[in-house]
Amino acid sequence: MKEKPINHAGAAATFIADKPHLDFHDARLWDMRQKRDAQMHVLPEWQELRSRASAIKEHALANLADYLEQFERNAKRNGIHVHWAADGTEHNRIVAEILAARGARTLIKSKSMVTEECDLRPYLAARGVTVTETDLGERIQQLDDQLPSHIVVPSVHKLTEDVARIFARHYGTDPDADDPHQLAEAQRLAARPVILHADAGMTGGNFFVAETGTFVVCTNEGNADLSATVPGVHIATIGIERVVPRMADLGVFIRLLSRSALGSPITQYTSHFRGPQDGGEMHVILVDNGRSARLGMDDFWTSLKCIRCGACMNTCPVYRRSGGLSYGAVYSGPIGAIIDPTFNERKYSTLPYASTLNGSCTNVCPVKINIHEQLFKWRQVLVEHHQMPFVKREIMHMAGKLMGQPKLYRAAIAGTETALGTLPRFALYNWLNPWGKNRELPEPVKETFHSWYRRNRPAAKPGQTDNAENTP
Amino acid sequence: MSARDTILATLRRNSPDPAAHPLPEPALLGESDASPERFTASLIPMGGTMLDRDPDETLDQAIARRFPQPGLMICSLVPEATGTVHIEDLPTPQAAEPVDVTIVRAAFGIAETGSIFLSESQLHLNAIAHLTQHMVVLLDPAQITANMHTAYLRPEFHTARYGVLMSGPSATADIQGVLIRGAQGVRSLTVCFASQ
Numbered sequence: 224m225k226e227k228p229i230n231h232a233g234a235a236a237t238f239i240a241d242k243p244h245l246d247f248h249d250a251r252l253w254d255m256r257q258k259r260d261a262q263m264h265v266l267p268e269w270q271e272l273r274s275r276a277s278a279i280k281e282h283a284l285a286n287l288a289d290y291l292e293q294f295e296r297n298a299k300r301n302g303i304h305v306h307w308a309a310d311g312t313e314h315n316r317i318v319a320e321i322l323a324a325r326g327a328r329t330l331i332k333s334k335s336m337v338t339e340e341c342d343l344r345p346y347l348a349a350r351g352v353t354v355t356e357t358d359l360g361e362r363i364q365q366l367d368d369q370l371p372s373h374i375v376v377p378s379v380h381k382l383t384e385d386v387a388r389i390f391a392r393h394y395g396t397d398p399d400a401d402d403p404h405q406l407a408e409a410q411r412l413a414a415r416p417v418i419l420h421a422d423a424g425m426t427g428g429n430f431f432v433a434e435t436g437t438f439v440v441c442t443n444e445g446n447a448d449l450s451a452t453v454p455g456v457h458i459a460t461i462g463i464e465r466v467v468p469r470m471a472d473l474g475v476f477i478r479l480l481s482r483s484a485l486g487s488p489i490t491q492y493t494s495h496f497r498g499p500q501d502g503g504e505m506h507v508i509l510v511d512n513g514r515s516a517r518l519g520m521d522d523f524w525t526s527l528k529c530i531r532c533g534a535c536m537n538t539c540p541v542y543r544r545s546g547g548l549s550y551g552a553v554y555s556g557p558i559g560a561i562i563d564p565t566f567n568e569r570k571y572s573t574l575p576y577a578s579t580l581n582g583s584c585t586n587v588c589p590v591k592i593n594i595h596e597q598l599f600k601w602r603q604v605l606v607e608h609h610q611m612p613f614v615k616r617e618i619m620h621m622a623g624k625l626m627g628q629p630k631l632y633r634a635a636i637a638g639t640e641t642a643l644g645t646l647p648r649f650a651l652y653n654w655l656n657p658w659g660k661n662r663e664l665p666e667p668v669k670e671t672f673h674s675w676y677r678r679n680r681p682a683a684k685p686g687q688t689d690n691a692e693n694t695p
Numbered sequence: 696m697s698a699r700d701t702i703l704a705t706l707r708r709n710s711p712d713p714a715a716h717p718l719p720e721p722a723l724l725g726e727s728d729a730s731p732e733r734f735t736a737s738l739i740p741m742g743g744t745m746l747d748r749d750p751d752e753t754l755d756q757a758i759a760r761r762f763p764q765p766g767l768m769i770c771s772l773v774p775e776a777t778g779t780v781h782i783e784d785l786p787t788p789q790a791a792e793p794v795d796v797t798i799v800r801a802a803f804g805i806a807e808t809g810s811i812f813l814s815e816s817q818l819h820l821n822a823i824a825h826l827t828q829h830m831v832v833l834l835d836p837a838q839i840t841a842n843m844h845t846a847y848l849r850p851e852f853h854t855a856r857y858g859v860l861m862s863g864p865s866a867t868a869d870i871q872g873v874l875i876r877g878a879q880g881v882r883s884l885t886v887c888f889a890s891q
Binding site: 254267272275279286308358360376379383403404407410415419445449451452453463469475485489491493494497498501509515516518524 | 699703705710711712724725741789807808815821822824826852856857858859861864866867868869872878879880
């Protein structure tokens with residue numbers, strides 16, 4: 224059955240209508256972007272770190288099969304059970320089997336985008352396993368039955384009052400609580416007994432190291448380390464693209480990750496797991512779920528370099544003003560818009576249009592993914608695959624005709640400038656013109672470049688006209 | 696074919712040309728200052744605390760000054776301090792839940808980030824590092840490494856089964872962007888320079 228494309232613009236319109244939430248969301252993410260800039264400016268080697276991170280990742284991806292085998296060999300030697308999952312269903316089945324073999328009924332989890340991809344929680348719930356998210360933001364989203372709206376700060380679209388309402392319903396706290404400290408303490412107190420009595424713990428993994436069989440988890444709250452060290456059974460779900468060849472490579476990535484994400488020099492916890500603790504057991508599930516196919520896409524394989532810092536989301540004007548949930552996908556923002564279509568081209572066909580192509584995402588990306596170029600490329604691919612909405616298709620058809628005929632184009636541009644300067648507001652700012660929504664249209668220019676050029680340059684000699692026309 | 700073999704076969708079929716993507720030499724970039732002063736200046740913004748000892752003060756006295764509340768359960772993992780409970784008397788992770796203060800010696804510290812490294816060699820019970828309410832970390836100034844690049848050359852990353860870099864106490868900003876120190880792990884992290 225064909226799934227309907229996500230109505231990103233419609234969901235964004237709803238988000239924009241709520242001014243207090245919109246204003247906070249926009250300001251909070253921009254603050255994270257500015258803190259990232261401050262970190263960048265104190266490191267003269269920042270651009271070299273980005274270049275090296277990109278080169279290491281591209282090398283690792285070009286040799287991915289070899290590095291995965293090397294990781295598996297070393298991890299097994301250290302006593303880690305290594306599992307392979309081709310897709311989400313297979314991943315979920317492996318988790319359920321590990322839990323069932325140990326009679327485990329309760330699982331505590333730290334944040335993992337891959338388990339969101341696999342839709343793990345409902346799968347386990349149907350098999351009688353209680354799954355508790357322990358990251359504060361992720362727990363808020365779980366209690367509110369929503370996807371994370373941001374890959375680093377999952378509940379960034381919510382205000383304190385929203386959290387107070389959710390916690391009052393589930394934790395019995397004061398629904399009018401207005402102090403985030405009080406609410407964070409409520410989470411700590413609610414999570415502790417669950418953590419202490421859990422049968423198994425689960426984390427994601429930011430990186431894994433082929434050379435040593437280590438995987439690395441970067442967090443701030445301490446919940447991932449609690450999930451890993453308290454229950455005795457530790458399952459880590461990791462996307463296959465997260466490998467780095469050598470331990471020494473981690474320095475480059477750890478230096479970039481939290482600085483790009485939150486503007487802090489490092490996460491509070493950077494935890495390295497190389498084998499099970501005394502009396503415990505450790506499992507790593509390497510998840511493909513479309514990644515090996517993406518590696519074969521000439522224009523899009525470098526999206527696999529992503530280290531999930533969220534910098535592209537924080538800087539994106541469309542993301543900041545539409546909210547992560549409007550993307551209707553596990554991954555939102557610019558990075559989501561280039562990887563979501565690989566999961567479902569039709570359903571996510573609208574997302575590559577959720578961008579102004581300003582290129583800021585590319586400029587802040589710590590591993591130099593050409594995100595805005597991939598957004599543009601996806602639009603071409605989607606048109607070729609007929610995944611373009613009817614209205615957009617017709618407009619593009621007309622624009623194509625117009626731009627193919629210089630005289631017609633110039634007449635239209637002159638007319639537009641006149642219209643911007645003379646038409647009353649109601650004619651410019653209405654539903655026919657989406658560019659007039661929530662923003663002022665540009666001041667009309669006094670003269671187009673073409674008419675200025677004609678006035679200030681001597682007329683071209685006959686025979687040269689065509690060349691002049693073609694000069695950009 | 697197993698999932699493993701299918702995945703590896705697809706990767707080999709789809710991979711970009713390895714020759715076009717050589718692996719760069721390991722990086723040693725950035726500031727090489729490994730001083731205690733730089734470590735301290737990095738730790739404070741991460742929310743960590745320094746514990747300075749008076750010349751004639753014992754570690755126990757300094758810790759009592761830092762945590763004056765009576766009746767605290769203190770677990771010392773170092774010979775320099777006496778606690779109220781021995782790690783050997785905490786047989787399971789769950790048993791560490793009531794511990795108020797844990798005193799431990801870090802294997803090394805990182806000046807760039809104010810991080811300290813702990814593994815099972817120092818902790819004996821990994822979970823105590825996260826269940827304890829507060830943590831006091833002894834750090835030998837001679838064991839401070841300059842930055843993340845030099846840190847990853849340390850042998851501990853090749854020997855420890857669990858190795859955590861803690862950079863200040865646990866923290867969150869998940870509720871309306873308000874930074875809260877002391878989220879779900881330790882509420883405070885105090886570093887005390889002490890040569891070994």
